[in-house]
Amino acid sequence: MVKKKKDLPAEERILDAAKKVFLEKGMAGARMQDIANEAGINKALLHYYYRDKEKLFELVFMSESQKFFPKINRIFESDETLEKKFHEFVEEYVNELRLNPYLPWFVLNEINRDPDGFLLKIMTGENRPRPMKFLQQIEKEIKLGNIRKVDPRHILLNLLSMTLFPFIAQPMVSRILGMGNKEFEQLMEERKKTVPAVMMDSIRKKVQ
Numbered sequence: 001m002v003k004k005k006k007d008l009p010a011e012e013r014i015l016d017a018a019k020k021v022f023l024e025k026g027m028a029g030a031r032m033q034d035i036a037n038e039a040g041i042n043k044a045l046l047h048y049y050y051r052d053k054e055k056l057f058e059l060v061f062m063s064e065s066q067k068f069f070p071k072i073n074r075i076f077e078s079d080e081t082l083e084k085k086f087h088e089f090v091e092e093y094v095n096e097l098r099l100n101p102y103l104p105w106f107v108l109n110e111i112n113r114d115p116d117g118f119l120l121k122i123m124t125g126e127n128r129p130r131p132m133k134f135l136q137q138i139e140k141e142i143k144l145g146n147i148r149k150v151d152p153r154h155i156l157l158n159l160l161s162m163t164l165f166p167f168i169a170q171p172m173v174s175r176i177l178g179m180g181n182k183e184f185e186q187l188m189e190e191r192k193k194t195v196p197a198v199m200m201d202s203i204r205k206k207v208q
Helices: 010-029 032-039 043-049 053-077 082-099 103-113 115-122 132-143 152-168 170-177 181-203
Strands: none
Touching: 010 032, 010 043, 010 053, 010 103, 032 043, 032 053, 053 082, 053 103, 053 115, 053 132, 082 103, 082 132, 082 152, 082 181, 103 115, 103 152, 132 152, 152 170, 152 181, 170 181
């Protein structure tokens, strides 16, 4: 039996409400009163549990990262082909960022504010990125002559950049291209196929 919102513990209701408000209004536009209203509690009770929205956003991020980063590590460490890994990586990232489009901004802000503290906080245990097998797989494919010689680190950075940048730059991209939210969503869905295809084209050996 699914619990109704009012039957959930207060802290769980607050986190669910915060995630919804942050998604709708972003970090800057969200107010503690908005979160209290969404959770069905008064603002005093909200402040009893969480003193500010920055702390709430951090908790929302930590909750999402604990579900997301282990999925990425499983892709890195699987025995699938590089092409399959490109597809799975982009699929996971695009799906996550469409659900939580403000998470990249939070990461950038925290890295600029306190890089060591932030990385120490999130990159532990299952959350710690483990791309070594992925990089070794690229090196092996180069030695076998299956792909052209490219520094594996560049391949990883290109994959991350092409997947993350549109979400980080969404306001600018949408204005320049004259897109509404629906069009942007469709474009991001298309990138699930476009980015892996571009990645594969970039490392294939050219036919002489």
